[in-house]
Amino acid sequence: MSRLKIVAVSGSPTAPSRTTALVDDVARSLAEQVDGEAQLIELAPLLGQLAQGVWRTELGAAAQAALDEVEQADVLVVGSPAYRASYTGLFKLFFDHIGQYALVDKPILLTATGGSDRHALLVEHQMRPLFGFFQSHTLPLGIFASEGDFENYRVTSDDLRARIDLSIRRALPFIRASAADRDALAVGARPDAF
Numbered sequence: 509m510s511r512l513k514i515v516a517v518s519g520s521p522t523a524p525s526r527t528t529a530l531v532d533d534v535a536r537s538l539a540e541q542v543d544g545e546a547q548l549i550e551l552a553p554l555l556g557q558l559a560q561g562v563w564r565t566e567l568g569a570a571a572q573a574a575l576d577e578v579e580q581a582d583v584l585v586v587g588s589p590a591y592r593a594s595y596t597g598l599f600k601l602f603f604d605h606i607g608q609y610a611l612v613d614k615p616i617l618l619t620a621t622g623g624s625d626r627h628a629l630l631v632e633h634q635m636r637p638l639f640g641f642f643q644s645h646t647l648p649l650g651i652f653a654s655e656g657d658f659e660n661y662r663v664t665s666d667d668l669r670a671r672i673d674l675s676i677r678r679a680l681p682f683i684r685a686s687a688a689d690r691d692a693l694a695v696g697a698r699p700d701a702f
């Protein structure tokens with residue numbers, strides 16, 4: 509059974525970034541619990557390349573490589589800062605280039621950060637429907653963090669740490685089932701064939 513490939517995607521256009529700190533922290537914590545490998549993709553440096561054209565073949569090599577990594581991931585941890593009560597344009601631009609059926613059944617843990625808790629429901633009202641379009645398995649408990657949960661662009665609040673732990677705990681049964689299904693497919697036998 510190969511290690512799970514967990515890819516974190518940060519949709520912040522700035523660096524350093526609280527969103528980057530959050531998705532990286534969540535992906536690493538998850539990797540520890542499932543014997544996976546965590547990888548971080550920051551979209552900020554890819555903005556110019558992602559805006560180069562509407563077709564994927566028109567984009568620069570780094571943007572294309574990031575899109576490939578996301579499509580090949582076993583699990584995604586995605587995050588965006590709240591901009592005007594939604595995810596950033598950069599976050600949407602990146603996922604506009606993802607194949608329509610490339611994320612079908614993929615487990616995705618949703619996260620976001622904001623200046624306060626006022627727009628916490630963007631996880632449920634904006635992010636979850638986007639990945640519903642992709643027919644992904646969005647995981648049950650999303651994570652929203654506000655600026656007060658971070659110091660020096662690191663997760664520092666005990667409350668946020670507890671929410672991360674709970675979100676991962678709630679996600680584990682789905683991720684394990686998805687991994688078992690993947691491994692069964694790899695050896696040519698679906699679990700439901702028995």
Ligand SMILES: Cc1cc2nc3c(=O)[nH]c(=O)nc-3n(C[C@H](O)[C@H](O)[C@H](O)COP(=O)(O)O)c2cc1C
Nearest residue numbers: 520525526527589590591592593621622623624627
């Ligand atoms: C253009 C812009 C719009 C923003 N709009 C919101 C908003 O609607 N709601 C909110 O809670 N925070 C808003 N913020 C604050 C950011 O979401 C917040 O600082 C976030 O943690 C920044 O994440 P980052 O460090 O990953 O870039 C906005 C910030 C900017 C620059």
